[in-house]
Amino acid sequence: MVKESAHKFCIAPMMQYTDLHDRYLLRLISKNVFLYTEMISTGSLVYGKCFNQLEFNDEEHPVGVQLGGSDINDLVECSKKCEQYGYDEINLNVGCPSDRVQKGKFGACLMLEPELVKDCLGNMSNAVQVPVSIKCRLGIDDNESYEFLYNFISIVKESGINIFIIHARNGILKGLSPRQNRNIPPLKYDYVYRLKKDFPDLEIILNGGIKTIDETSEHLKKVDGVMIGRSAYENPYMLRKIENDFYKNDSTGRSKKEILKIYLEYVEKKLIEGHDLGRMMKHLFGLSRGDKFAKTFRIKILEIIKENSLKGHKKELEDLLIY
Ligand SMILES: Cc1cc2nc3c(=O)[nH]c(=O)nc-3n(C[C@H](O)[C@H](O)[C@H](O)COP(=O)(O)O)c2cc1C
Structure with a gap:
């Protein structure tokens, strides 16, 4: 052992x-x-x-x-x-x-x-x-x-x-x-x-x-x-x-939706500090892996990166995750 x-x-x-x-x-x-x-x-x-x-x-x-x-x-x-x-x-x-x-x-x-x-x-x-x-x-x-x-x-x-x-x-x-x-x-x-x-x-x-x-x-x-x-x-x-x-620790067992929510709050805070939106958003690509709407979720992220704005998209992203 x-x-x-x-x-x-x-x-x-x-x-x-x-x-x-x-x-x-x-x-x-x-x-x-x-x-x-x-x-x-x-x-x-x-x-x-x-x-x-x-x-x-x-x-x-x-x-x-x-x-x-x-x-x-x-x-x-x-x-x-x-x-x-x-x-x-x-x-x-x-x-x-x-x-x-x-x-x-x-x-x-x-x-x-x-x-x-x-x-x-x-x-x-x-x-x-x-x-x-x-x-x-x-x-x-x-x-x-x-x-x-x-x-x-x-x-x-x-x-x-x-x-x-x-x-x-x-x-x-x-x-x-x-x-x-x-x-x-x-x-x-x-x-x-x-x-x-x-x-x-x-x-x-x-x-x-x-x-x-x-x-x-x-x-x-x-x-x-x-x-x-x-x-x-x-x-x-x-x-x-x-x-x-x-x-053997379930205390951080957040759902994908919860993770997304906290991460997007972090992104908004970091944007004010001058960090790049695209660099932060690309890490989310994999979060929907295996989900029903995984592809649409990724396309939405690409749109956000292209627009260089999160405005109006947070809820849409959340709704594309199944739990
Ligand atoms: C895009 C990319 C960048 C990497 N950059 C580093 C690095 O900065 N330092 C390092 O030690 N290894 C780096 N690696 C190698 C990984 O740390 C790891 O050794 C390698 O991907 C094998 O592990 P994996 O099969 O689990 O991916 C990088 C791998 C990838 C895919």
């Missing part, structure tokens, strides 16, 4: 998707799932001074921030800043395969530099009180053996961190786009299960291709937690079942 983890169920960081608005919406559905920001590059914080990227809502806790970078000083400076902002955890991205990120010498290419990753994470953890974690792949390119992963984790764990989120497929740095890199390299869940056996003291969280509650239950017999990205975005209300089944 694996011990209970704060990361039993996590939402994956996803650029352009898991922004502060989406996280606010998800938190209305589930009180306990662990949330992560999109990846924020240390360069944009240290040199671009784009600190507005760190903004989040108090309601989001527990929420981790994900940093992308490989310069130790920059990572330390950003970790301190993120701690000051109130994040509950700082995560290092060692899984992004994009060309831009490779050029910056961070993301998945760091799988080839376990000593550097160890030093980055060790210095980050020494600089802050909150936990520091890593999200990585199984390997990159043709480093496909379990031994490669085992060696990477053995070295990185010397940093003292113990939360490891593993996207259970290799990253292919040449020839595949980031999107293809999330679908084409085969999933090898058995590698992640094996890691948990070989490193029982580490918190091992499995990510990649998980779609259903049943799959989640199966994985949780073998690892400490699961992380879900696309399926949760496409069907955010699945978190209601996660909350009930895995946390």
